[in-house]
Amino acid sequence: MRTTNTAYAIFISACVAWGQAAPAPVAPPAVPAPAEKPVLILIDPAHGGSDPGALLTPSVSEKEVTLAVARRLREELTARGILCQLLRDNDSTLSTDQRAAMANASGPALYIALHASSLGSGVRVFIALLPAGGDDHGPFLNWDTAQAAALSRSKAIQALVVAAVQKTRFPTRALSAPLAPLNNLKPPALAIEISPTTGDASQLASTGYQQMICAAVANAIASIAPSLRTGTGSHP
Numbered sequence: 676m677r678t679t680n681t682a683y684a685i686f687i688s689a690c691v692a693w694g695q696a697a698p699a700p701v702a703p704p705a706v707p708a709p710a711e712k713p714v715l716i717l718i719d720p721a722h723g724g725s726d727p728g729a730l731l732t733p734s735v736s737e738k739e740v741t742l743a744v745a746r747r748l749r750e751e752l753t754a755r756g757i758l759c760q761l762l763r764d765n766d767s768t769l770s771t772d773q774r775a776a777m778a779n780a781s782g783p784a785l786y787i788a789l790h791a792s793s794l795g796s797g798v799r800v801f802i803a804l805l806p807a808g809g810d811d812h813g814p815f816l817n818w819d820t821a822q823a824a825a826l827s828r829s830k831a832i833q834a835l836v837v838a839a840v841q842k843t844r845f846p847t848r849a850l851s852a853p854l855a856p857l858n859n860l861k862p863p864a865l866a867i868e869i870s871p872t873t874g875d876a877s878q879l880a881s882t883g884y885q886q887m888i889c890a891a892v893a894n895a896i897a898s899i900a901p902s903l904r905t906g907t908g909s910h911p
């Protein structure tokens with residue numbers, strides 16, 4: 676402090692010497708309180724580019740539905756004050772390994788892959804099903820079981836999302852499956868597959884149906900956002 680005061684005194688003297696008014700002391704800028712890290716949700720519209728996914732109707736492919744639903748879900752989450760990014764926001768081709776690498780690099784609080792199917796009814800929420808015996812060795816994460824450390828958290832989030840969506844009386848199921856790239860992800864990860872409730876796959880392309888599902892899922896995520904913020908996933 677002595678050095679600073681001395682320097683300040685010299686600065687004032689110099690100003691006075693130049694015939695200028697001495698500047699009023701300026702309070703040091705307040706140190707901002709550490710900001711709470713925002714919860715980032717990473718949405719991955721499955722398929723895309725040269726991989727159309729399932730042909731849901733003669734004119735609608737899965738990759739189009741997943742992207743449309745991802746964009747709607749982003750809108751719904753953003754409207755609820757939740758930070759959200761799309762892993763692809765165009766018709767690009769990405770392998771599941773590329774998707775996992777991108778998701779692991781961005782370290783979201785939650786990763787959600789979106790799929791669509793003409794089979795089944797309503798919403799299925801998947802978590803990874805890991806192969807046995809994939810322990811990590813030293814500092815290297817085993818790619819096939821990268822999800823291991825986050826799996827219990829993924830399961831807890833799955834249960835909360837399923838319970839919240841079921842409250843809307845929408846058909847919803849919780850499942851585990853080795854669905855790529857869930858096993859390769861470090862953050863908590865879900866895959867949500869949407870199916871028609873009418874048995875008619877054209878419902879999947881309907882704006883109203885997509886909107887209803889996205890609002891229900893966004894409400895579910897918003898209701899658990901505080902727990903995502905304090906989670907021990909890869910988003911410290």
Ligand SMILES: [Zn+2]
Pocket residue numbers: 721722728729737789790791
């Ligand atoms: Zn799919």
